[in-house]
Amino acid sequence: MAVHVAQHPLVKHKLGLLRKHDITTSLFRDVTKELARLLTYEATKDLQVEKKTIKGWAGEVEIERIKGKKITVVPILRAGLGMMDGVLDMVPGAKVSVVGFYRNEETLKPVKYYVKLASDIKARMALILDPMLATGGTLEATIDLLKQAGCTQIRGIFLVAAPEGIKRIQDKHPDVDIYCASVDERLNDKGYILPGLGDAGDKIFGTK
Numbered sequence: 001m002a003v004h005v006a007q008h009p010l011v012k013h014k015l016g017l018l019r020k021h022d023i024t025t026s027l028f029r030d031v032t033k034e035l036a037r038l039l040t041y042e043a044t045k046d047l048q049v050e051k052k053t054i055k056g057w058a059g060e061v062e063i064e065r066i067k068g069k070k071i072t073v074v075p076i077l078r079a080g081l082g083m084m085d086g087v088l089d090m091v092p093g094a095k096v097s098v099v100g101f102y103r104n105e106e107t108l109k110p111v112k113y114y115v116k117l118a119s120d121i122k123a124r125m126a127l128i129l130d131p132m133l134a135t136g137g138t139l140e141a142t143i144d145l146l147k148q149a150g151c152t153q154i155r156g157i158f159l160v161a162a163p164e165g166i167k168r169i170q171d172k173h174p175d176v177d178i179y180c181a182s183v184d185e186r187l188n189d190k191g192y193i194l195p196g197l198g199d200a201g202d203k204i205f206g207t208k
């Protein structure tokens with residue numbers, strides 16, 4: 001399993017904007033979308049291309065186009081929706097597979113309450129979207145679900161990841177690569193990432 005931390009100055013700058021305590025909902029939403037675009041660039045860097053000859057304005061011209069599996073984006077409700085449009089800006093042909101989990105307060109395990117996957121998910125590469133990779137419990141459950149549905153190529157895109165969540169995915173799903181803007185220090189006792197961004201869902205949806 002590889003963890004790819006984007007090193008582009010634009011990514012670092014934009015992540016810094018998100019960390020400000022008094023950021024407005026609209027700026028948080030806009031910058032999340034911009035970061036999702038940039039992280040999609042990183043997460044698709046190694047896609048294979050094939051050559052093709054087409055008719056250009058001055059005659060035949062050889063071009064390259066992406067070959068191999070098509071993509072489905074998998075936003076995890078609700079915060080993952082904040083990244084979806086940015087990813088689709090870069091990969092407009094992708095289908096969207098939505099998953100939702102809540103936490104059972106007794107077992108503390110994620111319980112799925114909504115799943116609608118692309119019908120041809122076996123033939124697609126899944127890009128899971130969630131702004132925060134914290135404990136990794138929901139991510140692990142999402143990957144389990146996608147693998148059960150026959151998906152064999154899975155990557156995750158996050159704004160910020162915690163070492164604890166990365167370790168969990170490394171142990172349970174070592175074939176899944178992680179793309180993020182930062183690996184932060186640790187989780188606090190409530191499962192929030194430090195220094196982190198706070199509650200990304202609340203900040204995207206303006207519910208705080």
Ligand code: URA
Binds near residue numbers: 134191192193196199
């Ligand atoms: N979810 C969030 O929104 N923030 C965290 O820090 C952890 C999980």
